[in-house]
Amino acid sequence: MQECTAVRSCNLGIKTLYFSMDTTELIRIGVYGTSILLILIGLYAVLTKRSLIKIIIGLSIIDGGIHLLLIGIGYIKNGTAPIFSPGSENAVARMVDPVPQALVLTAIVIGFGVTAVALSLVIRLYRHHNTLKIDEIKNLKW
Amino acid sequence: MKKAIVIFLLAVFGFFLAVTFLDPEFEIDRNRNGVKNVYLEKTVSELGTANTVTAIVVNFRGFDTLGEVTVLFLAATALGSILFKKRHHIGDRTVLIPASSIVSAGAKLIFPAIILLGAYVFIHGHLTPGGGFQGGTIIATGFLLMLIAYRDFSISHNILSVIESFAGIGFVVFGLLGFMNGGTFLQNFMGTGVLNDLISGGVIPIIYILVGFKVAAELTGLIYTILHEKG
Numbered sequence: 001m002q003e004c005t006a007v008r009s010c011n012l013g014i015k016t017l018y019f020s021m022d023t024t025e026l027i028r029i030g031v032y033g034t035s036i037l038l039i040l041i042g043l044y045a046v047l048t049k050r051s052l053i054k055i056i057i058g059l060s061i062i063d064g065g066i067h068l069l070l071i072g073i074g075y076i077k078n079g080t081a082p083i084f085s086p087g088s089e090n091a092v093a094r095m096v097d098p099v100p101q102a103l104v105l106t107a108i109v110i111g112f113g114v115t116a117v118a119l120s121l122v123i124r125l126y127r128h129h130n131t132l133k134i135d136e137i138k139n140l141k142w
Numbered sequence: 143m144k145k146a147i148v149i150f151l152l153a154v155f156g157f158f159l160a161v162t163f164l165d166p167e168f169e170i171d172r173n174r175n176g177v178k179n180v181y182l183e184k185t186v187s188e189l190g191t192a193n194t195v196t197a198i199v200v201n202f203r204g205f206d207t208l209g210e211v212t213v214l215f216l217a218a219t220a221l222g223s224i225l226f227k228k229r230h231h232i233g234d235r236t237v238l239i240p241a242s243s244i245v246s247a248g249a250k251l252i253f254p255a256i257i258l259l260g261a262y263v264f265i266h267g268h269l270t271p272g273g274g275f276q277g278g279t280i281i282a283t284g285f286l287l288m289l290i291a292y293r294d295f296s297i298s299h300n301i302l303s304v305i306e307s308f309a310g311i312g313f314v315v316f317g318l319l320g321f322m323n324g325g326t327f328l329q330n331f332m333g334t335g336v337l338n339d340l341i342s343g344g345v346i347p348i349i350y351i352l353v354g355f356k357v358a359a360e361l362t363g364l365i366y367t368i369l370h371e372k373g
Contacts, residue, residue, distance in 0.1 A: 032163045082194040097178045098194040113217030120224045
């Protein structure tokens with residue numbers, strides 16, 4: 001069987017492609033695929049659902065997808081955590097990128113704040129209109 | 143019809159995302175030109191901190207973290223002001239239903255352990271995965287459990303704001319102390335110690351502990367406000 005590391009560089013059948021791929025390659029594609037799928041599911045919920053709670057759940061799902069995508073970008077082959085704990089001081093070359101992880105830490109906290117404020121607005125709207133359906137809240141139209 | 147249009151647009155969007163990220167070329171020299179190696183090198187040589195992510199969050203990008211903590215504070219304030227109502231007990235309905243005895247007995251048992259775990263996570267933030275934000279969130283979940291298990295469990299908002307304010311002020315003070323010791327804002331002016339000791343990394347663990355207190359107080363206040371919202 002011919003050497004084949006990158007997916008695109010070989011014109012084998014799909015089955016041989018599957019078996020000749022690295023496991024890390026598969027994991028990488030799985031992680032990117034999952035995160036893109038999560039972003040799309042969240043966007044679908046935000047665009048089509050009528051219930052305010054479901055829209056906020058959709059926003060949280062988009063958040064999760066983006067976090068997974070950023071963490072996935074930082075991954076390198078056979079990588080370890082970017083922590084110099086005893087025993088792994090010399091593994092600098094194998095350490096994954098710490099910058100996206102710090103970024104995602106920030107993003108999670110901000111996402112939490114956004115969700116909390118959005119939920120409080122929903123509570124207020126519910127108390128005022130007694131419904132969570134956005135098409136029944138007529139005052140929103142301008 | 144509307145759903146069909148949405149699905150079509152999402153399919154186009156997803157196709158372009160997939161083309162961008164599933165491309166093997168995307169992998170190749172992303173790690174060579176980044177800022178990663180500088181951070182990994184300076185974390186040990188200049189800061190003496192084991193956890194690179196903590197070093198970035200608290201020291202290299204410490205000013206951004208101050209902004210982040212401010213955003214969290216702003217979210218808590220906005221939530222309080224949106225849900226604020228003058229005390230009239232006309233519609234005294236609350237979302238809390240009484241918890242079963244299993245929950246309330248178990249909550250009492252597990253609550254100190256949760257607090258201890260949270261404190262461990264933010265005290266060891268510069269050595270192991272974790273830190274102020276994570277530990278603070280764990281502590282807030284402990285309070286959430288108690289609030290669910292006991293309807294009359296009450297937390298004083300005044301104490302929470304005192305903890306929060308002092309932690310926030312402490313962050314800024316430790317940032318300003320960097321100026322006084324001949325450096326910049328949030329300069330690591332204390333000795334870094336031995337790598338992987340509990341007391342190492344200079345000012346980083348102190349700031350992360352303060353962040354832990356602040357996040358714990360803020361999130362607890364947030365949960366308390368939402369749970370005890372009365373219509």
